[in-house]
Amino acid sequence: MTKEIALSKEFMKGVWDQNPVLKQALGLCPTLAVTVSAVNGIAMALATTFVLVFSSLIISLIRNLIPNQVRIASFIVIIATFVTIVDLVMKAQFPELSKSLGPYIPLIVVNCLILGRQEAFSSKNTPFRSLIDSLGMGTGFLIVLFVLGGIREILSARTLLGFQVLPDMYEPWLVMILPAGAFITLGFMLGFSNFYAMHKKEKTHKEIIDTYLSSKSQRLATHRAEVLAQEKAALEAKMKAKEKSDDKPTDNDNQQ
Amino acid sequence: MEIILIFLSSAIVNNFVLAYFLGICPFVGVSSKLSSAFSMGMATTFVMVITAIVTWLIYNLILVPYHLEFLQYVSFILVIASLVQFVEMFVKKVSQPLYRALGIFLPLITTNCAILGLALFIVLKEYSFIEGIFYGIGAGVGFTMAIAIMAGIREEIELADVPKAFRGAPITMIIAGILALAFMGFAGMISV
Numbered sequence: 001m002t003k004e005i006a007l008s009k010e011f012m013k014g015v016w017d018q019n020p021v022l023k024q025a026l027g028l029c030p031t032l033a034v035t036v037s038a039v040n041g042i043a044m045a046l047a048t049t050f051v052l053v054f055s056s057l058i059i060s061l062i063r064n065l066i067p068n069q070v071r072i073a074s075f076i077v078i079i080a081t082f083v084t085i086v087d088l089v090m091k092a093q094f095p096e097l098s099k100s101l102g103p104y105i106p107l108i109v110v111n112c113l114i115l116g117r118q119e120a121f122s123s124k125n126t127p128f129r130s131l132i133d134s135l136g137m138g139t140g141f142l143i144v145l146f147v148l149g150g151i152r153e154i155l156s157a158r159t160l161l162g163f164q165v166l167p168d169m170y171e172p173w174l175v176m177i178l179p180a181g182a183f184i185t186l187g188f189m190l191g192f193s194n195f196y197a198m199h200k201k202e203k204t205h206k207e208i209i210d211t212y213l214s215s216k217s218q219r220l221a222t223h224r225a226e227v228l229a230q231e232k233a234a235l236e237a238k239m240k241a242k243e244k245s246d247d248k249p250t251d252n253d254n255q256q
Numbered sequence: 257m258e259i260i261l262i263f264l265s266s267a268i269v270n271n272f273v274l275a276y277f278l279g280i281c282p283f284v285g286v287s288s289k290l291s292s293a294f295s296m297g298m299a300t301t302f303v304m305v306i307t308a309i310v311t312w313l314i315y316n317l318i319l320v321p322y323h324l325e326f327l328q329y330v331s332f333i334l335v336i337a338s339l340v341q342f343v344e345m346f347v348k349k350v351s352q353p354l355y356r357a358l359g360i361f362l363p364l365i366t367t368n369c370a371i372l373g374l375a376l377f378i379v380l381k382e383y384s385f386i387e388g389i390f391y392g393i394g395a396g397v398g399f400t401m402a403i404a405i406m407a408g409i410r411e412e413i414e415l416a417d418v419p420k421a422f423r424g425a426p427i428t429m430i431i432a433g434i435l436a437l438a439f440m441g442f443a444g445m446i447s448v
Binding site for chain 1 (some may be wrong): 274275276278279280284326327328329330333334337338354368369371372373376377380394419420421422425426427428429430432433434436437440
């Protein structure tokens with residue numbers, strides 16, 4: 001039971017609490033570079049997730065065989081192997097997409113998100129746990145890239161995934177398709193996620209204080225009741241004893 | 257003439273940070289102080305030039321003749337990682353002041369995507385040996401320029417009243433966006 005909860009937590013932390021882009025600022029280069037449209041963002045995130053999942057799996061399987069001194073180099077070689085696979089498959093199956101992503105597919109090799117997860121998680125945990133963790137991180141990455149690509153696509157071309165969402169009277173913002181648009185949009189996304197996190201933190205602080213106070217007052221109330229009950233019992237016992245001592249002589253008198 | 261154009265194009269028009277989004281991690285991470293930003297830029301330029309030379313030689317003298325192009329990512333990243341290690345040891349041995357200035361930044365450069373990006377772009381654009389070297393120098397100068405400008409602005413922004421949620425990375429991104437807009441002014445000046 002407890003393990004189940006921990007696993008779902010392991011997955012969800014990548015989606016929000018430790019989101020690779022919004023919270024850890026990892027993997028920013030591909031995030032900014034390929035998100036001119038939502039489709040590109042999804043493709044990039046899926047490619048990254050594929051590499052992340054399989055390299056995590058392999059590295060956590062052989063984590064006890066890798067000497068500590070050469071671990072970074074071995075991680076990079078394993079990652080580079082999977083990136084080569086992704087690159088060749090994409091070139092063969094989706095030549096259009098591969099062309100529009102350009103050199104950013106090979107650059108997954110140096111995506112600090114992947115190396116960071118291997119170093120921080122897969123090299124210390126079991127394969128199953130690493131799998132869950134990397135799937136969570138991949139999902140978090142996918143969501144950010146989709147949102148960023150979606151915003152840029154809507155504002156620069158009125159469309160989302162190729163479907164028109166804004167009316168023709170809207171004048172497309174050319175800046176959104178340029179590098180400047182990527183930087184500014186991501187800046188605002190980071191800012192708003194920070195704002196939300198801070199707001200939530202304040203709220204949880206308040207909640208913690210409230211629950212503490214209410215539980216404390218409850219405990220005080222029960223304590224008070226207990227003390228009163230004890231005192232009552234003690235007094236009653238005293239009264240009874242007194243009554244008995246008063247009664248005793250009369251009993252003796254009767255007997256005599 | 258061609259070489260000068262390549263240099264200017266990689267340094268200004270197609271700036272690695274502001275147009276290709278390469279090397280964003282150090283751009284955000286090491287740009288809070290001007291002096292360290294400048295050292296980081298110099299170290300990156302240094303490694304970039306050596307990388308341009310070595311990867312060009314490996315690609316054209318080993319990988320192409322034996323039809324091993326599919327190994328380029330693995331070999332490039334291995335070469336860069338060992339090269340950085342080697343440069344670090346060499347600098348430590350030869351010049352202590354230089355080591356003290358660049359030392360802590362060198363290990364960070366291995367995972368800097370600008371270095372691998374440079375090697376890949378040289379292959380992609382089919383540059384000759386000399387052109388590749390100048391492309392590397394230009395990219396390094398462009399990176400140094402971008403990170404130094406950024407650090408200068410960030411030192412000033414320390415004094416500004418930025419909303420609490422936007423401090424740090426978010427405001428850096430927005431400033432980078434405005435810088436990228438400014439660098440857009442150079443677009444179309446040279447087309448290489």
